[in-house]
Every structure is written in structure tokens, then in C-alpha cells.
Amino acid sequence: MSISASSPSLADALAATAATVEGELDRLLGLTDGPERRLHEAMRYATLGGGKRLRPFLVMQSAVLFNVSPAAALRVACAVEMVHCYSLIHDDLPCMDDDDLRRGRPTCHKAFDEATALLAGDALLTRAFEVLVLPLTHPDPTVRCELVWELAHASGGQGMVGGQMVDLQAAALSMDVAAISRLQQMKTGRLFAFACEAGAILGKAAQQLRQALRGYSHDMGLAFQIADDLLDVEGDADEVGKRVGKDDAAGKATFVSLLGIERARAQAAMLVDQACNHLEPFGDKAELLREAARYVVARRR
Amino acid sequence: MSISASSPSLADALAATAATVEGELDRLLGLTDGPERRLHEAMRYATLGGGKRLRPFLVMQSAVLFNVSPAAALRVACAVEMVHCYSLIHDDLPCMDDDDLRRGRPTCHKAFDEATALLAGDALLTRAFEVLVLPLTHPDPTVRCELVWELAHASGGQGMVGGQMVDLQAAALSMDVAAISRLQQMKTGRLFAFACEAGAILGKAAQQLRQALRGYSHDMGLAFQIADDLLDVEGDADEVGKRVGKDDAAGKATFVSLLGIERARAQAAMLVDQACNHLEPFGDKAELLREAARYVVARRR
Numbered sequence: 105m106s107i108s109a110s111s112p113s114l115a116d117a118l119a120a121t122a123a124t125v126e127g128e129l130d131r132l133l134g135l136t137d138g139p140e141r142r143l144h145e146a147m148r149y150a151t152l153g154g155g156k157r158l159r160p161f162l163v164m165q166s167a168v169l170f171n172v173s174p175a176a177a178l179r180v181a182c183a184v185e186m187v188h189c190y191s192l193i194h195d196d197l198p199c200m201d202d203d204d205l206r207r208g209r210p211t212c213h214k215a216f217d218e219a220t221a222l223l224a225g226d227a228l229l230t231r232a233f234e235v236l237v238l239p240l241t242h243p244d245p246t247v248r249c250e251l252v253w254e255l256a257h258a259s260g261g262q263g264m265v266g267g268q269m270v271d272l273q274a275a276a277l278s279m280d281v282a283a284i285s286r287l288q289q290m291k292t293g294r295l296f297a298f299a300c301e302a303g304a305i306l307g308k309a310a311q312q313l314r315q316a317l318r319g320y321s322h323d324m325g326l327a328f329q330i331a332d333d334l335l336d337v338e339g340d341a342d343e344v345g346k347r348v349g350k351d352d353a354a355g356k357a358t359f360v361s362l363l364g365i366e367r368a369r370a371q372a373a374m375l376v377d378q379a380c381n382h383l384e385p386f387g388d389k390a391e392l393l394r395e396a397a398r399y400v401v402a403r404r405r
Numbered sequence: 406m407s408i409s410a411s412s413p414s415l416a417d418a419l420a421a422t423a424a425t426v427e428g429e430l431d432r433l434l435g436l437t438d439g440p441e442r443r444l445h446e447a448m449r450y451a452t453l454g455g456g457k458r459l460r461p462f463l464v465m466q467s468a469v470l471f472n473v474s475p476a477a478a479l480r481v482a483c484a485v486e487m488v489h490c491y492s493l494i495h496d497d498l499p500c501m502d503d504d505d506l507r508r509g510r511p512t513c514h515k516a517f518d519e520a521t522a523l524l525a526g527d528a529l530l531t532r533a534f535e536v537l538v539l540p541l542t543h544p545d546p547t548v549r550c551e552l553v554w555e556l557a558h559a560s561g562g563q564g565m566v567g568g569q570m571v572d573l574q575a576a577a578l579s580m581d582v583a584a585i586s587r588l589q590q591m592k593t594g595r596l597f598a599f600a601c602e603a604g605a606i607l608g609k610a611a612q613q614l615r616q617a618l619r620g621y622s623h624d625m626g627l628a629f630q631i632a633d634d635l636l637d638v639e640g641d642a643d644e645v646g647k648r649v650g651k652d653d654a655a656g657k658a659t660f661v662s663l664l665g666i667e668r669a670r671a672q673a674a675m676l677v678d679q680a681c682n683h684l685e686p687f688g689d690k691a692e693l694l695r696e697a698a699r700y701v702v703a704r705r706r
Contacts (some may be wrong), residue, residue, distance in 0.1 A: 136563075139578055140591070143562055143570035194527060199498075199519035218500035219573050222523070223566050226495060229527065230561035233534050237553045245546035252538045252553055260531035261444055262437075265524050269444035272520055277440055290441070 114395035121164050121181075122157040128182050132235060146216045146224035147231070151189045154207040156403075158328075158396070159184045162299035165393050166317055169386050170307025179241045180251060180302045183232040187259050188295065190228035193221050195268065201350070229259075242306060250305050258294035267291025275355045281362050285326060293325035300324075300393075316382050320393065323379035328400040330372040333358040334365065339404065372401045415696035422465050422482075423458040429483050433536060447517045447525035448532070452490045455508040457704075459697070460485045463600035466694050467618055470687050471608025480542045481552060481603045484533040488560050489596065491529035494522050496569065502651070530560075543607060551606050559595035568592025576656045582663055586627060594626035601625075601694075617683050621694065624680035629701040631673040634659040635666065640705065673702045 129151055135144045160181035167177035196203040196211040197218060204214050213221035235241065236251045257263060267290030270277075274287065300321035304314040336351050337360050351358045360368045379397040383390040430452055436445050461482035468478035497504040497512040498519060505515050514522035536542065537552045558564060568591030571578075575588065601622035605615040637652050638661050652659045661669045680698040684691040 136567075138567075138571065138587070139574050140562065140567035140570045142574070143567055147562065194523060197500075197523065199523060220570065222495060222498065222500060223570050223573075225527075226530065227562035227566040229530060230557050230566065233553055234557040234561065237550050237557070245550045249538050249546045249549050249553075252534055252550075256531050256535040256538070260535065261441065261448065261528035265528040265531065266437075266439075266441035266444055269441045269521065269524050270439065272524075273440050273443070286439070 114392060114399055117165075117392050118156070118158075118161055118396075118399075121161045122155075124164075124178060125157050125160040125181055125185060126152060128178050129185065132179075132182055133231070142216070142220055143223055143227060146212055146220045147228050149215055150193050150212040150221075150224055151186060151228065154209070155185070155189075157181075157185065158400070159188055159295065159299040161396065162296065162321070162393070163302045165390075165396070166300050166303025167306055168303070168392075169313075169317075169389055170303050170309050172303055172306040176240075176242055176306055177303065179235050179238075180306065181299075183235045183251075183255060184295065184299050184302070186228045186232040186235070187255065187264075190225040190232075191259070191264055191268070193225040193228070197221060200268075200272070244308075247305060247308065251302070254298050254301065254305065258298040263290055263294035264292070267294075271356075274357065279357045281359070284357060284359060284362065288326060288329040289322070292329060293322065296325040296328070297321040313385060316385050319382035320379045320397070323375045323382065324397045324400060327372045327375035327379065327397065330359045330368050330375070331401045331403065333360040334368060334372075335404070336360075337365065369401075376401055415693060415700055418466075418693050419457070419459075419462055419697075419700075422462045423456075425465075425479060426458050426461040426482055426486060427453060429479050430486065433480075433483055434532070443517070443521055444524055444528060447513055447521045448529055450516055451494050451513040451522075451525055452487060452529065455510070456486070456490075458482075458486065459701070460489055460596065460600040462697065463597065463622070463694070464603045466691075466697070467601050467604025468607055469604070469693075470614075470618075470690055471604050471610050473604055473607040477541075477543055477607055478604065480536050480539075481607065482600075484536045484552075484556060485596065485600050485603070487529045487533040487536070488556065488565075491526040491533075492560070492565055492569070494526040494529070498522060501569075501573070545609075548606060548609065552603070555599050555602065555606065559599040564591055564595035565593070568595075572657075575658065580658045582660070585658060585660060585663070589627060589630040590623070593630060594623065597626040597629070598622040614686060617686050620683035621680045621698070624676045624683065625698045625701060628673045628676035628680065628698065631660045631669050631676070632702045632704065634661040635669060635673075636705070637661075638666065670702075677702055 133144065133148050133151060135141055163181040163184055164174065164177050167174065192206060193212045195201050196206055197213055203211050205211065212224060232255065233252055236255060237248050241251065242248050259265065267287055270287045271291055297318055300317045301314055304317055333351065359371070363371060376397045380394045383393055434445065434449050434452060436442055464482040464485055465475065465478050468475065493507060494513045496502050497507055498514055504512050506512065513525060533556065534553055537556060538549050542552065543549050560566065568588055571588045572592055598619055601618045602615055605618055634652065660672070664672060677698045681695045684694055
């Protein structure tokens, strides 16, 4: 896959992380010989072989700030990606967004079947907690408990899944920019925040530094979402790798429908600047995180 | 609801546990005011107001053996019940068993809709890990990590969800008693085993005693499944509270179709005796667990 990152160093770093994450996911998602093999094939199909691996990249880069062992960070990165991929499988199901295409390939329920896709999502979510909680992730069980708590909190009914519930009703609700910001914070922002804070948790960082990363992820996550809305309006399905024009067809308000293309673009740019400002305490060590924030609004898929 | 337990003391204990668990689940599954409220309503609908609460009962009774605080055990009991209820929601979906009736009420996707039911299951699974991992469950984070690991392992792709995958293909596979035993071990046995071992984990019990509980849960779980197969053949939908005759209609081999009613009944009785023998090290303290094993084959729903 080609990565259209805004700088050569970021493109290289994203590609390197993607390759490392791919290898570790491959190892963590093994196959079995029994009739349950089909489940594990579906889990691997939906997780391996694609994706920007942006959340894993954020985990790995936040870990760099606190000199955390890359092997430990890699496990957390894979857990976050499993949760992300499970959410995509369930989101694509006919009773949800009913999508046939994901990352330029048939969605999991198209490649397998609905029941298998449902279960593959369930098993990926469960596997993420298994990966986090083993001592390989961190020798201190308090840290592992904190990781489990934060990932669960970010992805459950108060976080990602709650956001999906709001999103399902979005067309019927009259949503303003504040309501959409809240929806996006829940649906995608909370998992971004976990990815960005993971390094601080692993490194037992001071609250103040963790707060700085939270600020970064908040602004970067919103910028990411505005960029997604812009891609949905301006993008080309072949390039984006999934169906576009969905929100408009569904009658959903988006940042773009509420602000217009120009103001949405300006808002995203402002958020990127703000996100980068949060990283000041980390100096040059955070340069790739700054690049990543610029990339999320410049990307074309 | 009426509990047709085989002894008055067990009936009282089951009813008391069910009431306590209901209260704690009610507290742990709060409502919110945002548009995600519908999700939390669905989670509560599928979890509160019914069910034998057999798994919670096993947690509470195994905790008694090791003098574990009932408040701690109650949180684990609720986590197990959340996982059980999530699995029922997803199992009942049209792409899985397509059931309209559960515990004598419309299934979650009938009472709400498919998308909401899907998400309610996802959020319940996630909530179970949140509940386990907080210090209220146990002051020692190593114990909490072990609980998370064991619950995830019992309910994921190697356990319950893997078993559901096998079950989906059961009609197409030629399954003998060994294959069905393995399927049932994965689909229901592993979660029973976690419930029975939870007290030992919370009480940091010796491996030998934990092993005894594992033996008990293994035999009791298989007896439970044979009884379920018998109810599917002999039961009445009104009494059982869900559709019966399903396995036969689906062309699936069961313990009953392979062994016949009489041998299946004898096998279940033998397993109950075996299960009770495993409890010898615990003396009188395990009397309610023995009663529970007898109850699972005598129950009529």
C-alpha cells in the first residue's frame, strides 16, 4: 500500500510501524486446526493486510517520549488495532452501515458471512484484553490494570460503542457542531486518546505530561474526523478504499455540512496547530507526532 | 420468576443470589442522558429482570469456600453474567440463531433493533472487563489481571466464541460424542469453569483446590449441556422460556440424538456424581455447589 504522508520521514516511520505491527498481529492472531479455524481466519482477514495503522503509530510514538521498551508498546499497539478492527467489522455489518468495501477489499461479512464476521469482531475485542493483561506487556500489574481499564473505558458504552449508538441516530437528531464534536469524541476520539496516552501509562509518566498528550489527541482526533468528512464529500472511492458520499446519502449532519468545505478545512488546520502546541514539553522527541497531526488532514484515504 | 430447584435450601440460595446480583447489575449498568441512552437501555433490558443467574451463583459459592468477601465476589459474578448476557444477545441475532424469545420475553433485537442489540452486546462484554479490573474487585492487581486473563480466555476465540463458531458449522460436520463434548466445553464449559474458579482466584487458593473446582465445573458443565439437549427435545416452550426443538430442526447432532434419551439421562446423572466427588476437599462448605450440580439436570428451564 502507498502512504501519502506529508513528509518523507513520517512516511518511512508509518511504513516501518505498519510492517512491525503487521508482523506482531500475525503472531498474536494464530490459527487453529479445529472447526473454529474459520473464526480465526476471519479475524486475520479483517486485521492483517492493510490499514494505515495510525493508532499503533500513536502508541509507539507516545512510548518513545517516555523511553518505553518498543516490545511492550508494540503489544499495546496491537491491542488498540484489534479493537479498531473489531469496530470496523461490526460497523460494516448489514444492520449497521451495510458496507461491502473496506480498505479496497470485500468487508469481512462479504468475504465470510455475517455470523462469522460478528463472532470475529467479538473475539478480536476479547483478544485485545488478553494481550494487554499478560506480564509481557508490562512487569507491573498495576500498569496492566490501568491499560485494561483505559482501553475498556475508551471503547465501551461511554466511548466508542456509545458513539456508534449516537451515530446510528444522527440522521434523526438535529445535531449542531457541539453535538457532532461530542459524537466524534466518543466514536473515534476516545480510542485515539488511549493510543496517545498509552506511552505515558507504560512509562508511568507525570499527570501533567499525560494531560499534554490528551490535549494533543483531542485536537488531532477532531482534525482527523473533519478530514474524514471532507474525504466523504471530495474523495474518490477507489482512492479512499471505501464507499464515499455516505453521510450525505444518509442525511447526516457533518462538520462539512454544518461549516461548509472552506471553514471545515480552516478548522482542521487550526486544530492541527493546537495539537502540535500541546507537544511543547516533549521538544524534538515529539516531531513525528507533530508530523502525524499534519498528515491526518493532508491524507487522501 | 419461580425456581424449580431440587432442594428448598438451594432454591432459597439461588433466589437470594439472583436478587443480590440483580441489584448490583442495576447499579453497574447505569443510564445516561445523551442519545446513547438507547444503548444503555438495551444493555439493561438484556441483563436485568430474569435468568437463573447460575454462573453468578457458582462464583458466589466458590468464593464462600475461600472466605472471600461477598462484595468482591459479587463484582466478578456480575462480570460473568454480563459476558453470558452479551453472548445471548449476539446468539439470538438473525444472522445467528434468529430467535424471537428469550427468558419468555422478546429478544433484545426484537425489543430494540438489530444494530442496537449488536452494540449492546459489544458494550456488555467491554463493561465486564471494566468491572473486573477496578481495585474494588480485589486490592491485589495481580489477582485482577488473572481474572481479566481467565475471563478473556474463557470467552474468546479459544473459548465461548470459538465454540459458537463450531456450533454454527455443527449441522454440516459429522460430530461424534467427543466432538460435541469439545464444542460444549468451548461454548459453555469454559465460562462455567471461570465462574467456579473465580473464588479460588480471589482467595489465592492452592493449585490443587483450584484443580478440584475445575474438575467439578467440567463435569457439571457437561451435565448442564446434556440437560439442555433433553429440554430441547422434551421441554415445552412456555415452560423453558425459549424456542425448543431447535437442534433437531437444524439437523444438529446432540448428546440426545447420539446417545438416545435414556443413555443421555444416565450420562448426566453419572456426571453429577463425578462433579460432587471433586468437591470432597471442601466438606460441608460445598454443599450448595453439590445441590447446584443436581439441580442443573433436574431443572425444567
